[in-house]
Amino acid sequence: MTLDALPTHQGGAEQLARLLAQALLAGHWQPGDVFPRELDIGKHFAVSRNQVRNALTSLTAAGLLERTAGRGTLVREIGDWHLLDPLMSEWMTGLINLDPQLVRAIYAFRYSAEPVVAGLAAQAAQAEDIERLESAFAGMESSAGSVEARAEHAEYDVAFHDATYRASHNLVWRQMGHLLRPSIMALIHRSQHRTDTLDDSLARHRQVLDAIRNRDASGAESAAREVLRRTAIDLGIVN
Amino acid sequence: MTLDALPTHQGGAEQLARLLAQALLAGHWQPGDVFPRELDIGKHFAVSRNQVRNALTSLTAAGLLERTAGRGTLVREIGDWHLLDPLMSEWMTGLINLDPQLVRAIYAFRYSAEPVVAGLAAQAAQAEDIERLESAFAGMESSAGSVEARAEHAEYDVAFHDATYRASHNLVWRQMGHLLRPSIMALIHRSQHRTDTLDDSLARHRQVLDAIRNRDASGAESAAREVLRRTAIDLGIVN
DNA sequence: GTCTAGTAAATGTCTGACATTTCCACAAGC
DNA sequence: GCTTGTGGAAATGTCAGACATTTACTAGAC
Numbered sequence: 199m200t201l202d203a204l205p206t207h208q209g210g211a212e213q214l215a216r217l218l219a220q221a222l223l224a225g226h227w228q229p230g231d232v233f234p235r236e237l238d239i240g241k242h243f244a245v246s247r248n249q250v251r252n253a254l255t256s257l258t259a260a261g262l263l264e265r266t267a268g269r270g271t272l273v274r275e276i277g278d279w280h281l282l283d284p285l286m287s288e289w290m291t292g293l294i295n296l297d298p299q300l301v302r303a304i305y306a307f308r309y310s311a312e313p314v315v316a317g318l319a320a321q322a323a324q325a326e327d328i329e330r331l332e333s334a335f336a337g338m339e340s341s342a343g344s345v346e347a348r349a350e351h352a353e354y355d356v357a358f359h360d361a362t363y364r365a366s367h368n369l370v371w372r373q374m375g376h377l378l379r380p381s382i383m384a385l386i387h388r389s390q391h392r393t394d395t396l397d398d399s400l401a402r403h404r405q406v407l408d409a410i411r412n413r414d415a416s417g418a419e420s421a422a423r424e425v426l427r428r429t430a431i432d433l434g435i436v437n
Numbered sequence: 438m439t440l441d442a443l444p445t446h447q448g449g450a451e452q453l454a455r456l457l458a459q460a461l462l463a464g465h466w467q468p469g470d471v472f473p474r475e476l477d478i479g480k481h482f483a484v485s486r487n488q489v490r491n492a493l494t495s496l497t498a499a500g501l502l503e504r505t506a507g508r509g510t511l512v513r514e515i516g517d518w519h520l521l522d523p524l525m526s527e528w529m530t531g532l533i534n535l536d537p538q539l540v541r542a543i544y545a546f547r548y549s550a551e552p553v554v555a556g557l558a559a560q561a562a563q564a565e566d567i568e569r570l571e572s573a574f575a576g577m578e579s580s581a582g583s584v585e586a587r588a589e590h591a592e593y594d595v596a597f598h599d600a601t602y603r604a605s606h607n608l609v610w611r612q613m614g615h616l617l618r619p620s621i622m623a624l625i626h627r628s629q630h631r632t633d634t635l636d637d638s639l640a641r642h643r644q645v646l647d648a649i650r651n652r653d654a655s656g657a658e659s660a661a662r663e664v665l666r667r668t669a670i671d672l673g674i675v676n
Numbered sequence: 677g678t679c680t681a682g683t684a685a686a687t688g689t690c691t692g693a694c695a696t697t698t699c700c701a702c703a704a705g706c
Numbered sequence: 707g708c709t710t711g712t713g714g715a716a717a718t719g720t721c722a723g724a725c726a727t728t729t730a731c732t733a734g735a736c
Contacts, residue, residue, distance in 0.1 A: 267718040268698030282521045307609035370546035506687040507729030
């Protein structure tokens with residue numbers, strides 16, 4: 199794999215890191231491949247060696263690359279990637295072609311975790327948390343009708359789940375929710391929402407909201423599970 | 438807070454990053470405080486500005502610091518820390534004086550998550566997973582008697598929990614377990630194990646192992662909950 | 677008083693040189 | 707023939723200095 203296939207670069211080291219990372223996430227290089235040298239990258243994108251090094255430092259920190267003085271830069275295998283690294287999370291945003299294996303793993307995680315989180319939220323939610331959930335749900339409702347508002351609907355959907363994690367009032371879960379944002383977005387974009395299934399999805403979200411509002415922990419748990427069952431159907435994981 | 442209270446530094450930028458990060462994790466600086474300037478740090482530890490910048494880049498990536506050209510470096514509040522960053526995980530290893538707020542948050546997360554993980558493990562565990570759990574438990578048993586084997590016992594304890602996460606056969610949970618390693622270690626070191634409580638802890642771990650071996654998901658869930666109740670008592674969170 | 681220009685101080689960036697590590701080839705010695 | 711050592715090439719790692727950019731503060735003009 200050469201650099202020629204990549205789009206032209208514009209901006210600082212962060213942009214360059216994002217560009218290279220997404221190329222790696224899309225599988226443009228195979229694990230074990232040697233990555234281009236610093237000087238070549240710098241020459242190709244017309245940036246200083248400093249910028250290249252800063253970018254490569256990020257990719258290395260995320261477990262995508264392995265660098266050794268004298269040998270060069272190697273591409274690591276998927277199992278070594280730091281999926282929960284915030285940088286990864288950022289790079290995955292807007293990336294639609296996720297590995298199917300990864301999609302299933304993330305779904306399975308959410309199916310096991312999110313009911314618990316919803317239960318915690320029902321216990322710990324405060325007024326502002328309820329407000330966030332309500333406004334996200336209202337956004338989902340208002341953007342449910344039209345087809346062109348699909349992106350907007352996805353935003354509100356993600357906001358709803360994020361608000362749920364946040365309402366648990368646990369530092370770790372909250373971060374988890376933040377990190378899962380792009381994954382959830384990818385799942386939503388993969389799931390084909392027809393209008394009838396959309397109504398069903400809305401109804402299930404509403405039950406989560408109501409249960410949290412009523413401080414009904416076990417109700418929130420089962421409602422969250424129902425939301426994810428709906429997601430599974432839309433994803434084609436089950437029928 | 439000045440730099441004078443910190444131990445002397447020896448090694449590269451990673452060592453320096455670790456040193457500064459641990460000082461931050463221990464709460465030596467308050468959120469909002471200004472962090473020492475690059476040149477001062479370099480002078481104090483007798484390292485080049487480059488090393489300092491590399492170290493500070495890591496701390497910034499982990500959400501510990503916020504740097505702005507012209508203003509300087511500020512310490513961010515605990516809610517902004519990237520607790521799930523692998524770097525954090527590394528820095529927390531061997532650190533016994535964790536922020537109490539952090540200890541409670543991590544414990545609360547484990548109390549909500551680990552039962553679910555144990556349940557998944559009971560469903561998905563394969564022969565090698567059971568083996569890992571068994572050998573970890575055997576190590577815990579053999580090192581339970583003597584006082585001098587306390588560090589060894591902690592190792593096996595951590596290995597047991599790690600094996601549980603791994604047995605869930607979910608990529609995300611597995612990484613989660615890996616990231617939680619140092620936190621779990623810190624929790625174990627904080628908990629004062631007397632010999633009588635240690636027997637109790639062992640018995641509860643055994644129940645988790647048995648439930649997973651018998652593919653008893655709900656049994657594993659409640660057993661894992663019991664293990665964490667024991668931990669809570671040892672931590673002094675509850676009586 | 678208020679706005680503005682200027683100045684100091686901090687982080688960000690570029691550049692070139694040098695250090696260190698690794699691999700490879702080639703030759704010497706047993 | 708096999709090992710061993712030695713040297714050079716190539717890659718990343720480190721350093722030092724100058725310069726750029728951003729920010730906050732201050733002094734002065736009006």
